[in-house]
Amino acid sequence: MFASNGEYCVLATNLSQLYDLRGKTSQESSKFEEVVSENLDLKPRFLSNYLVGDEDNGNIFNNKPDSVLKESVLEAYLMKLSLCKGRGDIRDGTIGEEIRTFYGTTFTESLTSTVEYDVCRTIFDDFTKLSGTWGNDFVDHGTKEIVNFCRFVVIEVFSGIFVHHISPLPLNFMKLSDAMIYIFHEKKVSDEKQLRDWIDFVSANVSEDYLKGLFKPIFMKLRTLAIDAKCYRHINFTNMKCMNKDLRWLPLILLTRLIILGAETKSRFNLVDVLCSMENFKIKFLGNSNHGYYECMASYLGPFFSLGIFENGDTERSPELKKMFGDVGIERVEKNDVFTQIRNSYDEIRENLKCLTQVLVCKPSTRKATTRFLVDAIGANYCRGKLQYSRKDNMGSSFTTNLVYVVVYLAAKVKLERLDYNYLAKKQCAFDLKDLTRINMNESAIPQYCETIEEGEEVTFNSLIFYIALFAIHIGYAGLINDYNTTKREYEYLKKDLNKHRAAFDKHRGSGIVSGDLVTTYMSYKLMEEQSSVVKYTLVLQMTLLHDLNINKVIYSLMDKWGMYLLNMIHPDAKLNHIPAQPNDMFKNLPEFMVDDLLATFQLLTTSEKLASSSLVFVQRLMSVLSVSPQYFRAPFTYAKLLEVIVQCWSKASSSVSQQYYQQILMSPGVCNKITPVLIKYYCDVESTGADTEFYDKFNIRRCIHFIFERFRESSSQKGMLVTAMNGQSNEIQRFANIVISDVSYLFDEVVGGMKKAVKLEKEIAAETANSNEADSSSRRLQFEEVKRGVSTWIYTLAESLDLLKKLTEYAHKIFLDQLIGEQLAALMNYNLTELSPPNHVHFESPTLVKELNFEGRNLVTKIITVYNCLSMADVFSKYVAADERSFTPEKFAVILKGLKEQMNFNGAIHEKFSAFVKNASVHYALKIEDEDFGEEIPEEFIDPIMGNIMLDPVLLPTSGQICDRKTIITSLLTVQKDPFNRQELTSDQLVPQDELRVKVENWICEMRAAKAAKLVADQEME
Structure with a gap:
């Protein structure tokens, strides 16, 4: 048995024969007790009685013990063990029961009263006494040899019992x-x-x-205990204190300690190797991507990595959470003592997992198996990287965040100069990338690119652990951030609805009348309370796992290496001052999430967790490079995410150092002279993203650009570049101005139209309630709430978009004097000023809605008039205003001017300047009416099919065969470059002039004007 020490191979005895000889125990064998006693004087007698050979030769083991001695010693020790009955120590029994409290019936009841415990305790105590004597420097050499011989006897007996199940007693x-x-x-x-x-x-x-054979059963039992651990028992809900701390994570803590002690031995094969030789150490895949939970939990380390306060992490444990936090508000949860306990518990778990994994990867013989487990654990839970996945079939966030902590801790020490940057394109890559969207490479191009990459040597641990960390963050941390943000938004909406239901219930209860309405409102309130409670505790669970300073610090330590890695993938000099027009192919081939997750993680760490962004210089440089390079990405949302993160972090930066950090992202050398044209182009291109939600997404993206332009105004250099760009004559600037106007027009329709409808519904509901017409009132209430949601959704976006338009007309008005753009802007301003000003302003008066929805009609009117006044110095804009046949007449605007002064208290320079502008527009209106009165008999072929006016410059749309006025179709193409009749791609240079039709229109207009002039002369002569 003792193959590593040849001198003791003689002890490999067939113990079963000795058990049959127990009745013939020799008199001398009973004295084995002397060897394990504390009486050192008895040990020489043991030597003289049992050793055969020359006692004076100085080394008693030069001659091996004969079979009599061997059998006598073993027989004597077996006889001693046969007397074990069970100790029944009350104190130990209490601790055993506490273990059962944590691990249920999996652990033996009243363990210390069992024979099995007495046998094991006797063996361990005897070995301890022998080792103490052997290690005593005052004991002579001969006695030490005897004692060491007896240590082998003890271990051989123990091995016989534990491995071969041969025992002097019937044992379980x-x-x-x-x-x-x-x-x-x-x-x-x-x-x-x-x-x-x-x-x-x-x-x-x-x-x-x-x-x-000795340790596998122990390791398997520790795994069983880890599976059976009822994690929520580890918090004592009555006094808010953790129960016996030494037993909280017994399976993991003990396993870690055993492995660490095993690794410290000098043996080539030790407990670390035993652990990796467990039959279920590797994850066995079941051939279905939705079996991640079962695959991981069937592995040896899976149950240990899944340890936490919440079972499977994502499982909603509302009963336990309710006991923990009760009615504590979300804003106060992190200050709660239980929350601190939970964090400390996870810290303890992760620290042990880190130590355990570190030992496993440090030993060359177990490193490959351990990294394979880590890779497979990620592969089994790939679904967690998607927006929708089956939570019950995948490991929860306790498992994945524990995994993230361990692998990121190891990866933070990686040296990037030793990294294999082509690893993900090699055939030996351990990760399954086939279903992952790449940054900017089509599926058909990926195999061709991978063929150009040489396989080279086997990947090093340095490279592999770095990629493991990035993939682990993707499935276990970035996904949790998305879940947290979604749950947080849902809870905020539910909380608002809950407050409304509570107010309705309190209103009926306050009346003192028991009615059907009281019961209905109460039931609605309780139903909403229950619904919001589930979401609240899900949010608390996510906060517990996500807002953990220790795990966030570990990830933070990797962030700058992550940023440098991506910069090197773009171009070796990208981390300096070089910004290539196109990135390297290896950057294009990267999974898209590697940029998305970096941005999401950066935003969380620098805002919610308040970790300093200023030290992340390579992340800053990466964002600078990407901010002027939207062409790097195939999907426009990645660039949009970049802008959103910059804006969100910049807006929350509290210190001047942080403010400067974000400012330098967009205003650093090499970036500041490119960023404005890039943002203007992207503002236009995001009109169409291809996503189902593109209509709403574009407003969110443009709000970020509004914020950036607002910050540019604070920098003289950036403001100058914006002015220069806006005063240019390019088609891109035309598109930009047209889209800004179109956005404001849509938002005005949603907010102003919605507000008018909401006020009307409010009055109708009040009238129906007064008339006790509850059926109609209920239907209108639903409609009323929907309309209010629409107004509240868009009102802030309108304010920001209108501010942008106001500022653009203030310092870059040239583009708005272009006929196409100017006429659109004039029509927009005229219509909405008419809607919001007296006498129509009464449609927006409400005792509650104005404050509830934050609708400020007078403020909107002020901004509209400011736009007029900014362009009032240009006579041509007065013509555009007068040309708006839908909303402008001198009489209508005279009433508006009077109402603004008398009812809305507009006075001073702003009112005087606007009055002068209206007078000038009225003059142009009179001239226009005289010049364009062609009567009603206009030939049908002269009429524009979109706007219904006369086509002064007709053009053919080759994609649909339709003929339109050039001004009309150009306006449409500035928004979306598609044929409005069949939605095919169409650009302005594809339009075909219809000169023959244009000449006919011009001749007809000349004839009409000549006829009108002749009629005027004839009328004058008759007078």
């Missing part, structure tokens, strides 16, 4: 594992040196097979 071998776990735990706490000596001796002297 499952209880033996419990007994050893209990003893190991006790020694780890009270005297770790004894445990260290045991492991060191066994690892150094026992063969590989026997070492596996």
Whole structure:
């Protein structure tokens, strides 16, 4: 058995023969007790009685013990063990029951009263006494040899019992594992040196097979305990204190300690190898991507990585959370003592997992198996990287965040100069990338690119652990951030609705009348309370796992290496001052999430967790490069995400250092002279993204650009570049101005139209309620709430878009004097000023809605008049205003001017300047009426099919065959470059002039004007 030490191979005895000889125990064998006693004087007698050979030769083992001695010693020790009956220690029994409190019936009841415990305790205590004597420097050499010989006897007997199940007593071998776990735990706490000596001796002297046989059952029992651990029992809900801290994570803590002690031995094959030789150490895939939970939990380390306060992490444990936090508000949860306990518990779990994994990857013989487990654990949970996945079939966030902490801690020490940057394109890549969207490479181009990459040597641990960390963050951290943001928004909406239901219930209850309405409002309130409660505790769970400073610090330590890695993938000089027009192919081939997750993680760490962004210089440089390079990405949303993160972090930056950090992203050398044209182009291009939600997404993206332009106004250089760009004559600037106007027009329709409808519904509901017409009132209330949601959704976006338009007309008005753009702007301003000003302003008066929806009609009117006044110095804009046949007449605007002064208190320079502008527009209106009165008999072929006016410059649309006025179709193409009749791609240079039709229109207009002039002369002569 003791293959590593040849001198003791003689002890490989067939123990079953000795058990049959127990009745013939020799008189001398009973004296084995003397060897394990504290009486050192008795040990020489043991030597003289049992050793055969020359006692004066100085080394008693030069001649090996004969079979009589061998059998006598083993027989004597077996006889001693046969007298074990069970100790029944009350104190130990209490601790055993506490273990059962955590791990249920999986652990033996009243363990210390069992024979199995007595046997194991006797063996361990005897070995400890022998080791203490052997290590005593005052004991002579001969006695030490005897004692060491007896240590082998003890371990051989123990191995025979534990491995071969040969025992002098009938034993339950499952209880033996419990007994050893209990003893190991006790020694780890009270005297770790004894445990260290045991492991060191066994690892150094026992063969590989026997070492596996001794410890595999113990390791398997620890795994069973980890599975059965009822995690929420670890918090005592009555006094808000953790129960016995030493037992909270017993399976993991003990396993970690055993492995660490095993690694410290000098043996080539030790407990680390035993652990990796477990049959289920590797994850076995079931051939279905939706079996991640079962695959991971069937592995050996899976249950340990899944340890946490919440079962499977994502499982909603509302009953336990309710006991923990009760009615504590979300804003106060993180200050709660239980929240701190939970964080501390996860810190303890992750620290042990980190130590365990670090030992496993540091040993060359176990490194490959361990990294394979980490890779497979990610592969089994790939679904967690998607927006929608089956939570019950995948590991929860406790597992994934624990995994993230461990691998990121290891990856933070990686040296990038030793990294294999082509690894993800190699055939030996351990990750499945086939379903992952790449940054800017089509599926058809990926195989061709991968063929150009040489395989080279086997990937190093340095490279592999870095990629493992990025993939782990994707499935376990970035996904949790998305879930948290979604749940947070949902909870905010539910909380608003809950407050409304509560107000309705309180209103009926306050009347003092018990009615059907009281019961209905109460039931609605309780139903909403229950719904919001589930979402609240889900949010608390996500906060617990996500807002953990220790795990966030570990990820933070990797962030700058992550940023440098991506810069190197773009171009080797990108981290300096070079911004290539196109990135390297290896950057295009990267999974899209590698940029998305970096941005999401950066935003969380620098805003919610308040970690300093100023030290992340390579992340800053990466965002600078990407901010002027939207062409790097195939999907426009990645660039949109970049802008959103910059804006969100910039707006929340509290210190001047942080403010400067974000300012330098967009205003650093090499970026500041490119950023304005890039943002203007992207503002236009995002009109169409291809997504189902593109209509709403574009407003969110443009709001970010509004914020950036507002910050540019604070910088003289950036403001000058914006002015220069806006005063240019390019088609891009025309598109930009047209889209700004179109956005404001849509938002005005939604907000102003919605507000008018809401006020009307409010009055109708009040009238129906007064007339006790509850059926109609209920239907209108639903409509009323929907309309209010529409107004509240868009009102802030309108304010921001209108501010942008106002500022553009203020310092870059040239583009708005172009006929196409100017006529659109004039029509927009005229219509909405008419809607909001007296006498129509009464349609927006409400005792509650104005404040509830934050609708400020007078403020909107002020901004509209400011736009008029900014362009009033240009006479041509007065013509555009007068040309608006829908909304402008001198009489109508005279009433508006009077109402603004008398009813809305507009006075001073702003009113005077606007009055002068209206007078000038009225003059142009009179001239226009005289010049364009062609009567009603206009030939049909002259009429524009879109706007219904005369086509002064007709053009053919080759994609649909329709003929339109050039001005009309150009206006449409400035928004979306598609044929409005069949939605095919169409650009302005494809339009075909219809000169023959244009000449006919011009001749007809000349004829009409000549006829009108002749009629006027004839009328004058008759007078």
